[in-house]
Amino acid sequence: MSRRRCGLAVVVAALIACTACSGGSTDETSETARPEPLRELPELELYGAESAAAASVLDPGEARVLATAQTGEETLVFFTQDGSCGLGLVRTDRPSEVALRLTSEAGSSEHGGQGRHPGGPYRQTSSSGPDGRWSAVLCGEHAMVVEYAPVSSADDIGDLAGEVDFVTGLPGDTTVFAVADASRRDLILRSTTADG
Numbered sequence: 001m002s003r004r005r006c007g008l009a010v011v012v013a014a015l016i017a018c019t020a021c022s023g024g025s026t027d028e029t030s031e032t033a034r035p036e037p038l039r040e041l042p043e044l045e046l047y048g049a050e051s052a053a054a055a056s057v058l059d060p061g062e063a064r065v066l067a068t069a070q071t072g073e074e075t076l077v078f079f080t081q082d083g084s085c086g087l088g089l090v091r092t093d094r095p096s097e098v099a100l101r102l103t104s105e106a107g108s109s110e111h112g113g114q115g116r117h118p119g120g121p122y123r124q125t126s127s128s129g130p131d132g133r134w135s136a137v138l139c140g141e142h143a144m145v146v147e148y149a150p151v152s153s154a155d156d157i158g159d160l161a162g163e164v165d166f167v168t169g170l171p172g173d174t175t176v177f178a179v180a181d182a183s184r185r186d187l188i189l190r191s192t193t194a195d196g
Contacts, residue, residue: 057088
């Protein structure tokens with residue numbers, strides 16, 4: 001019995017010492033580790049053809065372009081508007097013509113668990129076209145995940161701008177884009193490749 005009290009006293013002393021080392025508060029540490037909400041990510045400044053592409057995708061209002069990427073002859077525009085996430089796809093040779101515009105409202109804790117990507121919950125919208133293109137937009141408070149299966153190979157994705165990274169080579173020639181702060185993007189894409 002005295003060993004148990006001694007062990008308990010050591011544990012309590014260690015906890016008090018740890019609290020004293022952190023200044024008695026763990027809120028400051030957890031605050032810096034929190035992911036940045038999408039609404040606080042910087043808006044991307046667009047020029048030239050990308051600006052024309054974004055203008056043709058966005059509705060008037062409070063739209064914010066967070067990132068862009070080039071894939072072959074197309075520009076992918078990742079944006080938020082009125083609490084929703086969106087993907088716009090515009091051919092670079094015809095920037096006034098929108099090939100795809102897909103939006104999804106943000107998920108909330110009342111809409112269920114995490115789903116197939118960490119950092120949720122997400123709400124999802126997907127679309128497939130007659131040309132074989134398939135896309136899904138998953139929208140959460142802290143991240144937007146876009147799953148994209150292009151008409152041709154996705155090996156030529158480049159010219160990333162903004163808070164976006166991606167992984168390719170997933171089943172169905174799917175590419176997954178993560179739009180979020182750097183730590184959240186890394187977490188999403190590492191889990192995607194681990195699952196794939």
